[in-house]
Amino acid sequence: MDVDVDKSIAREIERVIEVVLRETTSKLDDETYRKVSDAIMRLDILRRYVPTQELPVKFERQVADVIKNHNKDD
Secondary structure: OOOOHHHEHHHHHHHHHHHHHHHHHHHOOHHHHHHHHHHHHHHHHHHOOOOOOEOOOOHHHHHHHHHHHHHHHO
């Protein structure tokens, strides 16, 4: 399958992992860091199952809608 790497589900998961690590690592106590780290490792392993699947075109719109609705509830 010929998939643009930058549009793959695996690359999107990798981007999310990078943001979570960058924004949280220095702010967590040891116990919480371990929990977050374990969850990140699970995501990284899940990423391996979708290397050739491309994000649907509507993905960004769906994300924007969810964020908008979430922020509306706050």
